[in-house]
Amino acid sequence: MPAQDFGELSALLTDFATKIKSTEERNTLLKERLFLLDKTFLSENKRINEEIISMKNTLREIKDDTEQIKDSLRHIIKETEGFARKEELLALERKVRIWEPLKSIKN
Secondary structure, rough: OHHHHHHHHHHHHHHHHHHHHHHHHHHHHHHHHHHHHHHHHHHHHHHHHHHHHHHHHHHHHHHHHHHHHHHHHHHHHHOOOOOOOOOHHHHHHHHHHHHHHHHHHHO
């Protein structure tokens, strides 16, 4: 084989080695980026899940508070049903005024 063929073959192999090294470096950089993206995704996923759990707990507390308020309102409504109405009090006042003259006669 002539020396020129060896020179061309050597240059071709050097070129291939350089391209392979460049490709390997890009592959390494892509792996590192992918690792960082994965790490970021996992931490964001964890944060979002914790926030969802917190929101669920808050919602549960709000539901419990709302139920307690409803129960209290039902109790208040039930209690107020036994109260006298304004019209009834006015009628009683009129009856008491009617009896007042009788009271002054007895004295």
